Amino acid sequence: MTLLDVAGLTIRTGGRDLVSGVSFSVEPGGRLGLIGESGSGKSLTALAVLGLLPPGMTASGAVVLDAPGAGRTDVLGAGERRLNRVRGRAVSAVFQEPLTALDPLMRVGRQVAEPLRRRRGLRGRALRAAVLAALEEVRLADPERVARAYPHEISGGQRQRVAIAMALACDPALLVADEPTTALDVTVQADVLALLDGLVAGRGMALLFISHDLAVVARVTERVVVLRDGRAVESGSVGEVVRAPRHPYTQDLVASARHLDRALDWRTP
Amino acid sequence: MTAPLIGEAEAAAPPARRRVPRSVTLLTGCVLAGLVVAVAVVSLFWLPYAPDDTSGDRLMPPGLPHLLGTDKLGRDLLTQLMIGARVALEAGAGSVLIGGVAGLAGGLVAGFATRWMDDALSAFLDILIAFPTVLLAMLVTAARDASLGSAIIAIGLAMSAIVARLARVLVKRVLAQDYITASRTSGTSWPRIVVTHVLPNIWPTLSVNLALQFGLAVLAEASLSYLGLGTPPPNASWGRMLQEAQASVFIAPAGVIAPGVLLVVLVVGVNLIADGVRDVADPTRRRTR
Numbered sequence: 022m023t024l025l026d027v028a029g030l031t032i033r034t035g036g037r038d039l040v041s042g043v044s045f046s047v048e049p050g051g052r053l054g055l056i057g058e059s060g061s062g063k064s065l066t067a068l069a070v071l072g073l074l075p076p077g078m079t080a081s082g083a084v085v086l087d088a089p090g091a092g093r094t095d096v097l098g099a100g101e102r103r104l105n106r107v108r109g110r111a112v113s114a115v116f117q118e119p120l121t122a123l124d125p126l127m128r129v130g131r132q133v134a135e136p137l138r139r140r141r142g143l144r145g146r147a148l149r150a151a152v153l154a155a156l157e158e159v160r161l162a163d164p165e166r167v168a169r170a171y172p173h174e175i176s177g178g179q180r181q182r183v184a185i186a187m188a189l190a191c192d193p194a195l196l197v198a199d200e201p202t203t204a205l206d207v208t209v210q211a212d213v214l215a216l217l218d219g220l221v222a223g224r225g226m227a228l229l230f231i232s233h234d235l236a237v238v239a240r241v242t243e244r245v246v247v248l249r250d251g252r253a254v255e256s257g258s259v260g261e262v263v264r265a266p267r268h269p270y271t272q273d274l275v276a277s278a279r280h281l282d283r284a285l286d287w288r289t290p
Numbered sequence: 291m292t293a294p295l296i297g298e299a300e301a302a303a304p305p306a307r308r309r310v311p312r313s314v315t316l317l318t319g320c321v322l323a324g325l326v327v328a329v330a331v332v333s334l335f336w337l338p339y340a341p342d343d344t345s346g347d348r349l350m351p352p353g354l355p356h357l358l359g360t361d362k363l364g365r366d367l368l369t370q371l372m373i374g375a376r377v378a379l380e381a382g383a384g385s386v387l388i389g390g391v392a393g394l395a396g397g398l399v400a401g402f403a404t405r406w407m408d409d410a411l412s413a414f415l416d417i418l419i420a421f422p423t424v425l426l427a428m429l430v431t432a433a434r435d436a437s438l439g440s441a442i443i444a445i446g447l448a449m450s451a452i453v454a455r456l457a458r459v460l461v462k463r464v465l466a467q468d469y470i471t472a473s474r475t476s477g478t479s480w481p482r483i484v485v486t487h488v489l490p491n492i493w494p495t496l497s498v499n500l501a502l503q504f505g506l507a508v509l510a511e512a513s514l515s516y517l518g519l520g521t522p523p524p525n526a527s528w529g530r531m532l533q534e535a536q537a538s539v540f541i542a543p544a545g546v547i548a549p550g551v552l553l554v555v556l557v558v559g560v561n562l563i564a565d566g567v568r569d570v571a572d573p574t575r576r577r578t579r
Binding site: 073076077104105106107108110116118121122123125127135139171173184187188190197 | 404405468471473475480487491572573
């Protein structure tokens with residue numbers, strides 16, 4: 022059984038193909054990386070998986086989500102009502118910019134509470150306990166204080182942890198992470214990546230990880246699909262792709278990643 | 291693999307405060323507008339003279355027995371001023387209620403609409419804005435009667451177009467934000483998103499505009515009354531008082547100064563309240579104060 026099956030996904034707007042014929046699949050508990058430069062269509066692919074393509078874009082091909090308990094859903098053909106039942110439970114997402122991903126006028130605790138209240142039907146004291154537990158699970162120190170704070174009152178890394186807590190609140194079968202660490206400081210990046218890695222493994226969740234950074238993708242996923250100009254140019258296990266890249270673009274990617282690594286080695290005696 | 295606890299890079303932010311900060315702006319606004327409200331409330335129970343009592347001499351200066359003097363028909367100015375306060379508040383509140391609700395509804399629809407639907411609504415709003423309020427008021431008056439109610443409906447309709455156009459832009463801006471997408475990924479329905487995210491986020495800007503519209507509505511009612519499209523006598527409106535006293539401004543300046551000052555006090559007061567409420571309601575602005 023596959024959890025997510027994307028077959029021949031093509032996204033076009035104004036007669037131009039932004040993504041053409043991309044296919045991949047994710048098993049339950051599996052981890053797949055989508056890698057590519059900006060404009061390669063990786064974020065659009067993620068939005069298509071969530072059924073959240075902006076108006077004016079049309080998608081063809083097939084995106085099928087088959088999560089236990091949520092049934093088989095053809096995401097591209099499904100209506101908003103059906104999608105709302107799938108979102109959160111079958112699939113959820115963490116985005117790049119944690120400041121804008123949180124409502125600036127709402128206390129953090131209320132934002133985390135929202136999906137818990139709706140999905141698990143929690144109220145009052147139980148809801149409050151669940152919010153604090155969710156914040157604790159993403160390793161936020163002093164969850165009481167964070168729950169009371171507004172998004173601008175906590176740091177970028179803390180915000181991203183809150184965003185992760187919100188995404189995990191409904192226990193999704195698949196987590197889509199669209200450049201979740203790109204906007205963070207390097208040291209915080211490593212922390213958040215490790216957190217995400219641990220949570221996904223702990224819950225047996227599947228992960229669709231999107232990044233422009235080969236090193237980051239290699240750290241958290243098993244398989245990788247390389248996108249360029251809306252086409253999948255290479256795919257395979259992370260080991261294969263890093264060891265023996267076939268497509269010239271992938272070779273470039275691997276070479277530049279190694280080059281950066283070497284530069285670091287040079288400087289450290 | 292276990293993730294480390296928060297590193298030093300994520301230094302603790304100061305604790306979120308619960309207390310509502312005092313705002314001098316808000317307090318001043320409340321005092322000014324409260325003054326006018328108090329006058330209006332008193333006018334419901336007590337008036338120095340009957341509104342149609344013309345027993346006084348014409349154009350008397352302030353003094354006794356007429357505290358603010360009389361107008362050219364010998365009516366007591368204080369009495370008219372007090373009734374005018376009531377009329378002004380009714381005109382402002384009524385039009386803002388109509389304009390705000392209709393405008394917000396229209397703005398939400400236009401904000402969610404795409405392409406041709408959005409274009410059509412925008413064009414319609416532009417036409418409505420270009421349509422002169424006075425002409426609109428004449429149409430409403432023709433359909434109903436010349437009364438404060440008709441004036442309020444006309445002003446409210448004209449206002450709703452302006453409010454709708456602003457709300458449309460605000461809604462579109464909020465809908466483009468990541469937190470809307472994030473909320474949708476967790477399966478939140480559109481009506482729920484509107485209530486929890488869209489309305490709170492457009493309210494700070496919208497409320498300031500509504501306060502501004504309140505002031506404009508009071509002024510608009512004044513001009514409509516002058517044209518005979520607003521409050522009929524004996525009930526006074528500040529606008530009509532200003533117009534009637536205009537000719538005798540050098541002989542009896544109190545007739546112009548008194549309603550003019552109260553009009554300014556009310557409009558400034560409401561604007562200060564709007565500013566103050568925004569400062570208090572928007573958490574990102576609190577700490578900078």
